Amino acid sequence: MQTNIRKICLFSLAIFFLMPAVLVLSGTIISRYELEQCLAPLTAGAGEFIAWKFFPRYPTFEHYGRILFYTPQFFVVFWNSMKIVVLVLAGQLLLAVPAAWAFAVYRFRFRNVLFTLYVVLMLMPFQVTMLSNYLVLDGLHLINTHGAIIFPAIFSTFPVFLIYRGFCALPESIIDAARVDGAGEWTIFWRIGLPLASNGILSAMVLGFLEYWNLMEQPLAFLEDKSLWPLSLYLPEISLDQAGYSFVASVITLIPPVFVFLIGQEYLERGIVASALKE
Structure with a gap:
């Protein structure tokens, strides 16, 4: 029982520490239009929270193409x-x-x-x-x-x-x-x-x-x-x-x-x- 609880705690901590990396990876395939919507509270300085999407509605690799080519x-x-x-x-x-x-x-x-x-x-x-x-x-x-x-x-x-x-x-x-x-x-x-x-x-x-x-x-x-x-x-x-x-x-x-x-x-x-x- 204690072993299972320990594994669950370690797994939860792993997910918590991996969240920034997952956020960055998801941001690479979000279109420019969706990013503007997600980051609108940040750019406007309205004091609202960012509504982030870990998987975009319309994934795109345009950002990779831009930086690589x-x-x-x-x-x-x-x-x-x-x-x-x-x-x-x-x-x-x-x-x-x-x-x-x-x-x-x-x-x-x-x-x-x-x-x-x-x-x-x-x-x-x-x-x-x-x-x-x-x-x-x-x-x-x-x-x-x-x-x-x-x-x-x-x-x-x-x-x-x-x-x-x-x-x-x-x-x-x-x-x-x-x-x-x-x-x-x-x-x-x-x-x-x-x-x-x-x-x-x-x-x-x-x-x-x-x-x-x-x-x-x-x-x-x-x-x-x-x-x-x-x-x-x-x-x-x-x-x-x-x-x-x-x-x-x-x-x-x-x-x-x-x-x-x-x-x-x-x-x-x-x-x-x-x-x-x-x-």
Whole structure:
């Protein structure tokens, strides 16, 4: 009995949290005329409630056709987002993984102090470091380029911390045994460290994709040219009289994060669990 009640409660909560997504999906196939009727109280400011239709009387795909075939600027900002995310994640793989391995495996001077500094930097919000970032990027002549978004993100401390926790879960006896057998440090890192800590690395990549796909503050602060904006800044530019167009853009924006999350969900769960098992 309790199990059935629990399932009903979880199912009800799932429906509740899925309602915004269902609303957006239904808005993509509602005609412009019906949308004007549904959103009339909102546009008129009369204080009345919106009468929404989850399934329209006359479904249409005109909004999809408009954004996919007649809006080239949408694809510009879409590929801007893809470029930023892919380059950031590639850079983090090249820098964060070796850094995390060094913190987890090697004992060097000021190791704890340096790692504590990493944690402090990870906890600092963007508003605190925005001015210093701007001054550095301006000195490097990177303002109003994608490099202003990519390079600070590559040196983010969060993936180092998350991957470090995964490397810490590796038994030291395995590493010592490999050294006794004559394996070099690069061989140990490549053949033992990376495969055994792959869950932590992949979970950091999944979280990184979800974070950098939705960036808003950094592009607003460092990008003046709107043609360089990512997709996360394009949606607020859509006016209310283009509601159907906005719904379709929102759905297309959601597809890559949902796809990445579904593929990496298992690795994300394993990585988070493994990072919490051992200091």
